[in-house]
Amino acid sequence: MSAKFKRCTSGKEVLAFAKENGCKLVDFKFTDLPGTWQHFTTTMVELEEETFTEGLGFDGSSIRGWKAINNSDMLVLPDPKTAMIDPYNIEPTLSLVCTVIDPMTKETYNRDPRSIGIRAEAYLKSTGIGDVAYFGPEAEFFIFDDVRFDSKSNAAFYSVDSNEAVWNTGREEFPNLGYKIRHKEGYFPVSPADTQQDLRNEITLQLEALGVHIERQHHEVATAGQAEIDIKFNSLVATGDDMALYKYVVKNVAKKYGKTATFMPKPLFGDNGSGMHTHQSIWKDGKPLFAGNKYAGLSEMALFYIGGIIKHARALTAITNPTTNSYKRLVPGFEAPVNFAYSARNRSAAIRIPTYSNSPKSKRVEFRTPDPAANVYLACAAQLLAGLDGIQNRIDPGDPLDKNLYEMPAEELAKVPCAPDSLLGAAEALEKDYEFLLKGDVFTKDLIEVLIEQRKKDYDALRLRPHPYEFFMYYDV
Numbered sequence: 070m071s072a073k074f075k076r077c078t079s080g081k082e083v084l085a086f087a088k089e090n091g092c093k094l095v096d097f098k099f100t101d102l103p104g105t106w107q108h109f110t111t112t113m114v115e116l117e118e119e120t121f122t123e124g125l126g127f128d129g130s131s132i133r134g135w136k137a138i139n140n141s142d143m144l145v146l147p148d149p150k151t152a153m154i155d156p157y158n159i160e161p162t163l164s165l166v167c168t169v170i171d172p173m174t175k176e177t178y179n180r181d182p183r184s185i186g187i188r189a190e191a192y193l194k195s196t197g198i199g200d201v202a203y204f205g206p207e208a209e210f211f212i213f214d215d216v217r218f219d220s221k222s223n224a225a226f227y228s229v230d231s232n233e234a235v236w237n238t239g240r241e242e243f244p245n246l247g248y249k250i251r252h253k254e255g256y257f258p259v260s261p262a263d264t265q266q267d268l269r270n271e272i273t274l275q276l277e278a279l280g281v282h283i284e285r286q287h288h289e290v291a292t293a294g295q296a297e298i299d300i301k302f303n304s305l306v307a308t309g310d311d312m313a314l315y316k317y318v319v320k321n322v323a324k325k326y327g328k329t330a331t332f333m334p335k336p337l338f339g340d341n342g343s344g345m346h347t348h349q350s351i352w353k354d355g356k357p358l359f360a361g362n363k364y365a366g367l368s369e370m371a372l373f374y375i376g377g378i379i380k381h382a383r384a385l386t387a388i389t390n391p392t393t394n395s396y397k398r399l400v401p402g403f404e405a406p407v408n409f410a411y412s413a414r415n416r417s418a419a420i421r422i423p424t425y426s427n428s429p430k431s432k433r434v435e436f437r438t439p440d441p442a443a444n445v446y447l448a449c450a451a452q453l454l455a456g457l458d459g460i461q462n463r464i465d466p467g468d469p470l471d472k473n474l475y476e477m478p479a480e481e482l483a484k485v486p487c488a489p490d491s492l493l494g495a496a497e498a499l500e501k502d503y504e505f506l507l508k509g510d511v512f513t514k515d516l517i518e519v520l521i522e523q524r525k526k527d528y529d530a531l532r533l534r535p536h537p538y539e540f541f542m543y544y545d546v
Contacts, residue, residue, distance in 0.1 A: 074153035074280040080121030083152045083165070087113060090154050092163040097125065097145050098313075099167045100182045102134030102519070103391070104444030106313050110162070121147055124170050134519055135180055143178065144170040151310055153279050157321045166310050179513045182446035186306040189450035192509025198370075198460055199351035199358055203433075204449045205302030206312060208441040209343035210332045212265055212294040212323050225537055229336055231293035233264045250292040252340045263288045269296055272322045276300070279318070281311045291340040294328075302348060302433075305453065309446035334390070334440040335397035342398030342405060345441040347389075348423070349452060350433040360429030364469055365413035365422040367432060375411050375420055375434055376466035377459020378452065379486065381505055382409040382419065382438065383498035386488055387524055388451045389439035390495065393531045398440060399488045406437040407488040410470040417474040419488075438488060450511055458505040496524035 073090060077083045087095070095116045098108045109127060124144030129135045135143075151166035169181035177184030194200050211229075218227035230237070235251045248261040260266055269286045277283055282301035289295035298319070300311050316332060323330035335342035350359045351374070361368030378385070390399060398405045411420035411434075421435040434456075439448055458464070474482065489495045499521055506512040 073278070076280065077149035077152045079149055080118040080147075083121070083147075083149045083163070084116065084118065086152055087116070087163040090161055090163075092154070092161045094158070094160055094162040096155055096158070096162050096164045097127075097147060097167050098164060099145055099169055100309070100313055100444065100446065101132050102180060102182065102444065102523075104182065104313075104442075104447070106317055107132060113163070116163070121149060124172075126172065129169070129178075134523065135178075142172050144172050146170050148310075150307075156275065156279070157317075166313070180516055180519065182444050183306060183309060185450050185511060185516075186309050186446040188509060188511045189453050190305050192511050193351070193453065193457065195509060196457060196461070198457060199353040201352050202305050202449075202453050203302040203348075203350050203352065204305055204308040204452075205300065205348035205433075206308065206439075206441075206445060206449075207297060207299050207344075207346040207348075208312065208315065208332065209289050209295060209297045209345065210319060210330055210441060211291070211336055211343065212268065212296055212328050212330050213336075214294075214328055216329050216331070220534065225534065229293070233262065234293035236292075250288075252292050253290055255288050255292055255295055256290045257287055265294055265296065268322060268326050268328070269298060271325075272298060272319055275318050275322060276315060279314060281314060289341065289343075291337060291342075293337060293340075295341065295343065302350075305449050306446070308449060312445040332441040334392065334395045334442055336394075343441055344398070344405060344437065345389075345439045345443060345448075346421075346435055346437045347439050347449070347452065348433045348435045349449075349456070351456075357429050357432055359434065360432035365424065366427060367422060370460055371432065371434060372466055373459045373463055374456035375459065376464030377455045377457065377462075377505075378420060378434070378436055379409045379411070379466050380459065380464055381455040381502055382486065383489055383495070384502040385451055385455055386438065387492075387495040387499035387520065389436075389443050389448045390488075391444070391492075391520075391524065392440075392442045393492045393527055395440050395442060396489070396491050396495075399438070399490070401487065408470075408474045408482070409438075409486040409488070410474065411466055412469050412471050415471055415473070418470055451506060454505050454508060454511060458508070491528065492524050493528040496521045496528070499524075 075086045096108050096110045098106050124146045128141050129143035130141030145167035147165035147167045153164045155162045155164040168183050169178040171178050213229045213231050215230040235249050238249050273283045273286050284299040286298040289297045319330045359371035399407050401407050406419040410418045412418040413422045413424050419438045503517050
């Protein structure tokens with residue numbers, strides 16, 4: 070199927086778009102709590118204009134982190150602006166992204182990530198501070214040629230492989246041409262070392278055909294097919310929609326090429342992990358509010374926003390870095406930003422103020438700690454709430470740190486707050502600091518308790534299992 074989309078404004082317009090493209094089926098997509106698209110499909114007979122105002126029922130009992138089986142009836146409410154022809158179905162299929170509605174209250178469901186994004190946008194408007202928050206995530210990922218893993222009571226292993234990986238310089242390839250990318254030398258090489266240009270180009274063009282504006286694509290620092298494709302900034306909910314589609318396209322195009330893509334933050338030891346640096350700003354009445362005459366051309370509001378991010382950064386990691394693997398990337402002394410300080414240009418600080426342009430429209434804050442395992446709706450909503458708390462309470466971010474944080478004396482660096490060193494530490498930080506997330510009923514205490522419980526459960530699942538490297542270190546004790 071060819072990729073097509075239309076920013077429809079009504080159910081009637083969607084139905085006309087579907088008819089124009091000969092659609093036989095309609096696919097309803099929504100996001101579970103960890104951030105993965107789920108879906109169910111009906112024939113076009115089931116889709117009516119009323120579906121866009123009244124919703125369509127489904128069973129939510131088996132969706133991760135959602136309702137119990139005795140309270141499982143839910144509604145999906147499709148968004149006309151997300152209408153597209155799904156390029157990965159053989160039969161012509163209309164695809165719609167949905168918000169999940171509680172059928173009893175008719176309100177957005179408090180554990181539906183897209184609903185949380187909608188409530189965050191509404192809360193921003195209610196404060197009078199701004200009317201739109203823009204987000205621009207830079208997601209990195211790996212494209213491997215093979216992945217195998219298993220975990221049993223008596224064995225555990227994982228193995229990933231890539232034709233361009235440095236560890237394959239000695240492999241019989243009949244012939245091996247030797248163009249392998251060394252560790253930490255994967256930034257911007259051309260072919261033949263970069264073997265995935267065509268694949269990334271196809272992802273880029275597919276996304277643009279589906280309405281996602283792409284700024285650039287390139288090979289990333291690590292060996293073994295690390296990539297980055299940057300989408301243009303968008304409003305909060307639209308960014309969540311874009312990133313869900315982004316992951317869908319990346320994984321399906323990789324599969325088409327006989328490869329596999331992962332957004333796991335740290336699949337390789339001894340090389341760079343995958344981050345999701347997140348650019349953000351607040352606007353009102355079409356005007357940017359982060360431009361001013363303070364440090365790096367920022368406004369006082371922007372500095373207070375940074376103050377809020379720094380104050381709540383440790384708690385934020387439970388949402389922006391939600392896996393045990395996330396903390397294999399967040400290690401002091403490496404490229405991943407673990408020090409909660411701000412700086413213009415300095416990429417060793419967790420918060421950077423990009424200086425590519427002096428245009429007021431380009432003034433923004435870049436939070437570099439998040440990774441692409443995050444649920445983007447939740448991650449952006451949480452960052453916005455932290456920043457708004459900083460603005461509302463005029464939180465001073467302190468002085469900028471323009472020196473290389475990795476070269477600072479230990480006693481000086483100790484004064485800079487840093488990220489937790491484990492998912493348990495992040496969950497405990499969220500337990501102590503979550504009130505800012507409850508403002509405007511964006512997050513609920515129930516949801517936060519679910520997130521904390523899941524983080525602790527994931528931490529224990531890994532902590533209780535013997536690790537293969539322990540055999541290397543301790544088997545002969």
